[in-house]
Amino acid sequence: TAPFDVDRVRADFPILTREVHGKPLVYLDNAATTQKPRAVLDRLARYYSHENANVHRGVHFLSADGTEHYEEARRSVQRFVGAEHAREVVFTRGTTESINLVAHGFARGGFLASGDEILVSALEHHANVVPWQMAAEVTGATLRVIPMTDRGDLDLTDLDSLINERTRIVAVTHTSNALGTVTPLAKIIAAARAMDVPVLVDGAQATPHAAVDVQALGADFFVFSSHKTYGPTGIGVLWGREAWLDKLPPYQGGGDMIENVTFEKTTYTGLPGKFEAGTPHVAGGIGLGAAVEYLMDLGMENVAAHEADLVSYAEAQLGAVEGLTFVGTPEARASAISFLLDGIHPYDAGTVLDRLGIAVRTGQHCAQPVMDRLGVPGTVRASFGLYNTRAEVDVLIDGLSRVRTLFG
Numbered sequence: 001t002a003p004f005d006v007d008r009v010r011a012d013f014p015i016l017t018r019e020v021h022g023k024p025l026v027y028l029d030n031a032a033t034t035q036k037p038r039a040v041l042d043r044l045a046r047y048y049s050h051e052n053a054n055v056h057r058g059v060h061f062l063s064a065d066g067t068e069h070y071e072e073a074r075r076s077v078q079r080f081v082g083a084e085h086a087r088e089v090v091f092t093r094g095t096t097e098s099i100n101l102v103a104h105g106f107a108r109g110g111f112l113a114s115g116d117e118i119l120v121s122a123l124e125h126h127a128n129v130v131p132w133q134m135a136a137e138v139t140g141a142t143l144r145v146i147p148m149t150d151r152g153d154l155d156l157t158d159l160d161s162l163i164n165e166r167t168r169i170v171a172v173t174h175t176s177n178a179l180g181t182v183t184p185l186a187k188i189i190a191a192a193r194a195m196d197v198p199v200l201v202d203g204a205q206a207t208p209h210a211a212v213d214v215q216a217l218g219a220d221f222f223v224f225s226s227h228k229t230y231g232p233t234g235i236g237v238l239w240g241r242e243a244w245l246d247k248l249p250p251y252q253g254g255g256d257m258i259e260n261v262t263f264e265k266t267t268y269t270g271l272p273g274k275f276e277a278g279t280p281h282v283a284g285g286i287g288l289g290a291a292v293e294y295l296m297d298l299g300m301e302n303v304a305a306h307e308a309d310l311v312s313y314a315e316a317q318l319g320a321v322e323g324l325t326f327v328g329t330p331e332a333r334a335s336a337i338s339f340l341l342d343g344i345h346p347y348d349a350g351t352v353l354d355r356l357g358i359a360v361r362t363g364q365h366c367a368q369p370v371m372d373r374l375g376v377p378g379t380v381r382a383s384f385g386l387y388n389t390r391a392e393v394d395v396l397i398d399g400l401s402r403v404r405t406l407f408g
C-alpha cells in the first residue's frame with residue numbers, strides 16, 4: 001500500500017467538495033455514518049446499470065453473474081475481518097439487526113432460561129442493550145452490566161464475579177460511539193473464555209478505524225454496519241463462529257433459507273443462507289464489498305495511524321478551549337470526542353456549528369445509560385473519519401469560539 005495521503009484520499013469522496021450554508025463542509029459526524037468513496041458509488045451504479053438480477057435463483061446469465069459478485073463481496077468481508085470461512089459472514093441490515101439475530105437466536109434456541117445471566121457493559125449503544133432485554137423478558141434471564149468509571153472506562157474490578165456459572169453470553173462494544181472509549185476486550189474475552197461463555201463484540205465503531213482480526217480477537221460473534229464503514233446503508237454483517245451459527249435457529253423464514261419445504265415440516269439450508277431469508281440487499285452487499293476493498297487498499301494500519309494523530313491533535317486543541325469540559329477522558333480512545341461548553345446547551349452549540357458548515361452530533365447518541373451514568377443530558381460529539389484533517393479541527397475550534405461569543 002502507498003503511504004497515506006489525506007488530500008488524495010479526500011479526492012475519492014465527492015461529497016467533501018460541497019458547501020453547506022455557503023461554507024465548506026466539515027464533516028465530523030462519522031460515528032453516525034461515514035461518507036462514501038467513488039469506488040463504492042461507481043460500484044453501485046455499475047451493479048444497477050449492468051448487473052441487476054435476483055441472486056441464488058435463476059439459471060440465466062445475469063442471475064449467475066450477480067450471485068458471483070454478491071458472494072465475492074462476502075469473501076472481501078471475510079478477508080476484511082479475518083474470518084476463517086466465508087460462510088461465517090452473514091449479511092444483515094446492520095449492527096442492530098445482527099445483534100437482534102443473535103439475541104433472538106439465544107432466546108428461541110434454548111440458550112437462555114430463567115436464572116441465566118446476560119452480561120453487557122455500561123458503555124453500550126441501545127442496539128446492544130434492548131435486544132438483550134427483550135431476550136431476557138421472554139426467557140426469564142437477567143441483564144447484568146459491567147460498570148464504568150467517571151472517566152468513561154470500563155471498570156473490570158468485579159469481572160470475575162460478573163462472569164460466572166450463570167452467564168450465558170457477554171455482549172460488549174469494541175469502541176463506544178458516545179465517548180470514543182476503546183474497551184479492554186482482550187481481558188473481557190479471556191475471562192469469558194475461561195468460563196466457556198460466548199462473547200459478542202459490537203464492532204460498529206471498530207471497523208471504520210482499525211484493522212480487525214476476529215480470529216485473533218477470540219470472540220464468537222462480531223457485528224458491524226456497512227454505512228459506518230464507508231459502504232452503503234441498509235447492509236451490515238454478522239460474523240459468527242461456524243459452531244455457533246450452526247446451533248442458532250434461523251431469525252426469519254422465507255425463500256432462500258430453506259432446503260426442503262412441505263406444509264408439515266421445513267428444513268433449513270446451511271450457512272450463511274439459513275440467516276438470509278428473502279431477496280437480499282444485493283447492491284448493498286456488493287457496495288460493502290467495494291468499501292472494504294477500498295479500505296484494505298488504503299491499509300487499515302494507515303487509517304488508524306492517521307486518525308490517532310487527528311484525535312490527539314483534537315484532544316489537545318479542544319482541551320485549550322475556555323469553558324470546555326470533556327465528557328469521558330478514556331485511557332484509549334478512537335474517533336469520537338464528547339464535550340460540553342459551560343452553560344451552553346449542546347443543541348445550541350450544534351446549531352451554530354452547522355451554520356458554519358461543521359457537522360457534529362448533539363444529544364445522547366443512542367446511549368442514554370452512558371449519559372445518565374455521567375450525569376449529563378447529552379453532549380456535543382465530534383467524530384473523525386479517514387478523510388478528516390488537522391485544518392478541519394482548527395475550523396471546529398474557531399467555530400466553538402464563535403459559539404462562546406454568541407451564547408457565553
Ligand code: PMP
Binds near residue numbers: 031095125127205225
Ligand atoms: N452500536 C454502536 C456502537 C453504534 O455506534 C451504532 C450506530 N450508532 C450501532 C450499534 C447501531 O448501528 P446501526 O444503526 O447501523 O444498526
